[in-house]
Amino acid sequence: xxxxxxxxxxxxxxxxxxxxxxxxxxxxxxxxxxxxxxxxxxxxxxxxxxxxxxxxxxxxxxxxxxxxxxxxxxxxxxxxxxxxxxxxxxxxxxxxxxxxxxxxxxxxxxxxxxxxxxxxxxxxxxxxxxxxxxxxxxxxxxxxxxxxxxxxxxxxxxxxxxxxxxxxxxxxxxxxxxxxxxxxxxxxxxx
Ligand SMILES: NC(=O)CC[C@H](N)C(=O)O
Numbered sequence: 001x002x003x004x005x006x007x008x009x010x011x012x013x014x015x016x017x018x019x020x021x022x023x024x025x026x027x028x029x030x031x032x033x034x035x036x037x038x039x040x041x042x043x044x045x046x047x048x049x050x051x052x053x054x055x056x057x058x059x060x061x062x063x064x065x066x067x068x069x070x071x072x073x074x075x076x077x078x079x080x081x082x083x084x085x086x087x088x089x090x091x092x093x094x095x096x097x098x099x100x101x102x103x104x105x106x107x108x109x110x111x112x113x114x115x116x117x118x119x120x121x122x123x124x125x126x127x128x129x130x131x132x133x134x135x136x137x138x139x140x141x142x143x144x145x146x147x148x149x150x151x152x153x154x155x156x157x158x159x160x161x162x163x164x165x166x167x168x169x170x171x172x173x174x175x176x177x178x179x180x181x182x183x184x185x186x187x188x189x190x191x
Contacts, residue, residue, distance in 0.1 A: 001188070002037055003187065004026065004035065008030060008050075008055065010044040010045050010047070011172055015042045022177050022184060030058055031060075039072070040074065040186070042074075042077070042080070061096075075183040085166070086143075100145060100146045104139075104140045108138070117130075121158060124182060129179065131167075132170045136168045142156060146159050146160070165186065
């Protein structure tokens with residue numbers, strides 16, 4: 001099973017390392033034809049307006065949406081969450097719009113307001129997950145088929161809609177592979 005990591009900007013190397021720890025082969029995705037061979041895709045954190053611009057420049061926008069609509073699972077972290085959202089508060093920036101969630105960018109303030117927190121995530125077991133939030137968004141609202149998987153200080157920070165998973169934090173920056181494994185199980189169930 002080959003997993004793609006969108007490698008236009010942001011923390012893609014760290015996701016690849018994490019996938020390696022999970023025993024999974026990965027490829028950096030920069031070209032539409034690279035979407036053919038992958039079973040799932042991770043969209044890393046970074047800067048969502050930049051990622052949106054680069055998706056256009058690299059002619060990846062439409063092929064990616066097509067592939068996702070045809071069944072490819074996607075895991076978006078931080079800026080990747082914003083890319084997955086149908087609605088982004090106070091912004092008309094380009095997005096994939098695959099999840100019925102409303103994202104609020106930079107919701108915790110500026111870069112200096114980055115923080116770590118222990119999250120209770122039922123689907124990962126009883127041990128809390130250490131989460132790193134860097135200029136993070138949160139999910140203001142989930143609609144229709146989207147479900148909330150984790151909340152921090154009353155704000156939604158992890159959500160799933162079928163094969164799409166969105167985290168407001170950076171799961172690739174700790175040693176804990178459980179959330180990547182959770183995504184890989186979604187991919188396996190779609191293969
Ligand atoms: N760490 C991140 O991915 C930050 C996201 C960034 N603040 C944005 O709005 O796109």
